[in-house]
Amino acid sequence: MADMQVDILIIGAGPAGLAAAIAAREDGIESILVLEREKEPGGILRQCIHNGFGLHRFEEELTGPEYALRDICRARELDIEIQCGTTVLSVSPDRVVTCVSPETGFRRIQAKAVILAMGCRERPRGALCTPGTRCAGIYSAGTAQRFVNLEGFMPGRRVVILGSGDIGLIMARRMTLQGAKVLACVEIMPYSSGLNRNIVQCLQDYDIPLYLSHTVTDIRGKERLEGVTVSRVDDRRNPVPGTEIDFECDTLLLSCGLIPENELSLGAGVQLSPATSGAIVNDSFETSVPGIFACGNVLHVHDLVDHVSNESFRAGHAAAAFVRSVPGEASFISVEDGDGVRGTVPQKIRRNADANVSLMFRPAAVYRNSTAVVSCGDRVIMKKKAMIYTPGEMAVLELKKEQIQSMEGDSITVRIERS
Amino acid sequence: MEQVITCINCPVGCRMTVHLSDAGEFLSVTGNTCPRGARYARQECTMPERMITAVIPVEGSACPLSVKTATPVPKKMIRDVMAALSSVRVSLPVSAGDVILHDVLGTGSDIIATRNLP
Numbered sequence: 001m002a003d004m005q006v007d008i009l010i011i012g013a014g015p016a017g018l019a020a021a022i023a024a025r026e027d028g029i030e031s032i033l034v035l036e037r038e039k040e041p042g043g044i045l046r047q048c049i050h051n052g053f054g055l056h057r058f059e060e061e062l063t064g065p066e067y068a069l070r071d072i073c074r075a076r077e078l079d080i081e082i083q084c085g086t087t088v089l090s091v092s093p094d095r096v097v098t099c100v101s102p103e104t105g106f107r108r109i110q111a112k113a114v115i116l117a118m119g120c121r122e123r124p125r126g127a128l129c130t131p132g133t134r135c136a137g138i139y140s141a142g143t144a145q146r147f148v149n150l151e152g153f154m155p156g157r158r159v160v161i162l163g164s165g166d167i168g169l170i171m172a173r174r175m176t177l178q179g180a181k182v183l184a185c186v187e188i189m190p191y192s193s194g195l196n197r198n199i200v201q202c203l204q205d206y207d208i209p210l211y212l213s214h215t216v217t218d219i220r221g222k223e224r225l226e227g228v229t230v231s232r233v234d235d236r237r238n239p240v241p242g243t244e245i246d247f248e249c250d251t252l253l254l255s256c257g258l259i260p261e262n263e264l265s266l267g268a269g270v271q272l273s274p275a276t277s278g279a280i281v282n283d284s285f286e287t288s289v290p291g292i293f294a295c296g297n298v299l300h301v302h303d304l305v306d307h308v309s310n311e312s313f314r315a316g317h318a319a320a321a322f323v324r325s326v327p328g329e330a331s332f333i334s335v336e337d338g339d340g341v342r343g344t345v346p347q348k349i350r351r352n353a354d355a356n357v358s359l360m361f362r363p364a365a366v367y368r369n370s371t372a373v374v375s376c377g378d379r380v381i382m383k384k385k386a387m388i389y390t391p392g393e394m395a396v397l398e399l400k401k402e403q404i405q406s407m408e409g410d411s412i413t414v415r416i417e418r419s
Numbered sequence: 420m421e422q423v424i425t426c427i428n429c430p431v432g433c434r435m436t437v438h439l440s441d442a443g444e445f446l447s448v449t450g451n452t453c454p455r456g457a458r459y460a461r462q463e464c465t466m467p468e469r470m471i472t473a474v475i476p477v478e479g480s481a482c483p484l485s486v487k488t489a490t491p492v493p494k495k496m497i498r499d500v501m502a503a504l505s506s507v508r509v510s511l512p513v514s515a516g517d518v519i520l521h522d523v524l525g526t527g528s529d530i531i532a533t534r535n536l537p
C-alpha cells in the first residue's frame with residue numbers, strides 16, 4: 001500500500017526535473033512532487049560555476065548556478081513542492097516510488113505519472129582500464145569540480161588531466177586559477193571532444209599543453225599519486241614504445257565521458273537503448289513503460305543545458321496530458337540510426353503526433369559541409385546541410401507534425417551524407 | 420606581423436590568419452567563413468577579454484561563494500583579478516547578483532555573486 005498519492009512525481013531537481021515540473025504545473029496539474037537527494041535543487045549546475053549557460057534559452061550568458069536559480073525561482077512562484085534530501089530507491093512498473101529521507105523516513109508514493117530526471121554520472125576509473133597502482137589522488141573531473149566549487153578544497157597541486165571533454169577542460173582552468181599547476185591534458189583520440197572555446201580559453205590561455213593521440217600508460221605512487229607516464233598511441237589506440245613522457249604529479253583527473261544514471265529505470269522495467277544508454281522513448285518522451293517518462297541527461301547525454309530544458313518542458317507537458325486523458329492504442333513509426341548517426345532520440349514517433357518533433361543525435365565522426373537526411377524508404381522527408389557535424393555537438397532536426405502525419409512507412413532513417 | 424588563431428564562435432573552428440601592423444594594429448584577417456570570425460579575430464588580437472568566474476571562501480559557511488566579473492576584463496589581468504579576490508572578505512547572507520567588489524582593479528567591472536548563501 002502506498003503512503004501517499006500524487007499525479008506527477010519527478011525524480012531529480014536538476015534543470016530537467018525543474019523544467020518538467022514547471023511545464024506540468026503551467027498545464028494545470030495541481031499535485032506535483034519533485035524528489036531530490038541533494039540538500040538543494042539545481043542538479044549538477046550548482047557546481048558548474050563557469051559561464052556559458054543559457055545563450056539559446058535566455059539569450060544571455062549565465063553561470064550554472066544562475067541558470068539553475070531562474071528555474072528554481074519559477075518553480076517557487078508556481079508553488080511546486082520540491083523535497084530535498086530525499087533519495088529515490090526504486091520505481092515499480094505500476095509507478096509506486098519508494099524513497100527515503102532523514103525527516104520523513106521510508107515512504108511509498110503512488111504516482112499517476114513518473115518523470116525520470118536523474119541526470120548522468122561520469123565514467124569511473126574502473127570502466128577506463130587505466131593501468132598502474134591504486135593510490136589516492138585520482139578523481140573524476142566532476143568530483144574535483146564538486147570539491148573545489150561546492151566544498152571549497154583543492155584536491156591537489158600538480159595535476160594531469162586524462163580526456164579532453166569539456167568538464168576536463170573547464171577543470172584545467174579552474175585548478176589553475178585556484179592555484180594548482182596543470183601539467184598536461186591528454187587525449188587518446190586525434191581530436192578533442194571539447195568545444196573550441198574551451199580549448200582556447202581553458203588550455204591555451206594558461207599554456208597548458210594538449211597531447212592528442214596520447215594516453216596514460218603508467219600510474220605511480222604508494223599511498224598518494226606520485227607521477228604518471230604518458231605515451232603516444234597509434235591508429236589502433238595502442239601505445240607506441242619509446243614515446244613515453246613522465247610527469248611528476250599528485251593528482252590525475254579523469255574526464256572520459258558521461259553515462260546516464262539508469263539503475264532506477266531498469267528496476268521499473270524501462271527498456272534502454274544501447275546507443276544512448278538511456279531509455280527508449282517516443283516523441284512524448286514516454287518510455288516503454290506507460291506513464292513513465294524520461295528527460296535530460298538520464299535520457300541521453302546533452303552538451304547544452306538549454307536543450308535539456310527544452311526537451312524537459314515537452315516531457316512535462318506530455319506527462320500532464322497523460323494524467324488527464326486515457327490514451328488510446330498508439331501506432332508508432334520507428335526511428336533508425338543510418339550512416340554517420342548514433343543514438344537518435346526519440347526512437348519512436350506516434351503516427352498522430354500532435355506537435356513538431358525534434359530528432360536529436362550524435363554524429364559518429366566529423367563531417368564537413370555535409371547533409372543530414374531523414375528518409376522513409378526511398379522518399380527523402382527532410383534535409384539539413386551544415387558546415388560541420390561533429391560528435392562533440394548534438395545535432396537537432398525539427399520534423400513538422402504535418403510531415404509525420406503524412407508518413408506512410410513503419411520506419412524512418414536518419415543519416416549523414418558527405419557532399 | 421601575422422598571427423594564427425582558431426575561431427571559437429562555433430564548432431567549425433576556422434583557422435584564421437590575422438595581419439597586424441608592427442604597432443599591433445589590426446589590418447586584415449583571412450580564413451574566416453563568416454563575419455563573426457572577423458569580429459572575434461580583431462578583438463582577440465588587439466584587446467583580448469575574458470569573463471572570470473571563481474569561488475571565494477566565506478567565513479561561517481562550509482560552501483564557498485561563486486562569483487563572476489559582471490563584464491569581460493582584459494585577459495592579461497586574469498591573474499591580478501584572482502589575486503584581488505583572494506583578499507576579499509564576504510559577510511553572510513549573500514544573494515545572487517550582490518556586488519562583492521566594486522570596479523575590480525579599475526577595470527570598470529564589478530565582481531558579483533552568482534549564488535545565494537544564507
Ligand SMILES: Cc1cc2nc3c(=O)[nH]c(=O)nc-3n(C[C@H](O)[C@H](O)[C@H](O)COP(=O)(O)OP(=O)(O)OC[C@H]3O[C@@H](n4cnc5c(N)ncnc54)[C@H](O)[C@@H]3O)c2cc1C
Pocket residue numbers: 011012013014015016017035036037038042043044045048053086087088089117118119120121122141142143145166167170258261264295296297298302303304305306308
Ligand atoms: C560533472 C558535470 C559537469 C557538467 N558541466 C557542464 C557544463 O559545463 N555545461 C553544460 O552545458 N553542461 C554540463 N554538464 C551537463 C549537465 O549535466 C546538463 O547540462 C544538465 O545539468 C543536465 O540536467 P539534468 O537535470 O538532466 O541532470 P542533473 O543536473 O545531473 O540533475 C539530476 C538530479 O537528480 C538527482 N538524483 C539522481 N538520482 C536521484 C535519486 N535516486 N533520488 C533523488 N534524486 C536523484 C541528482 O542529485 C541531481 O540533482 C555537466 C555534467 C556533469 C556530470
Ligand code: SF4
Pocket residue numbers: 426427428429430431432433451452453454455456457
Ligand atoms: S568564422 Fe564563422 S564559421 Fe568559422 S568558426 Fe568562426 S563563427 Fe564559425
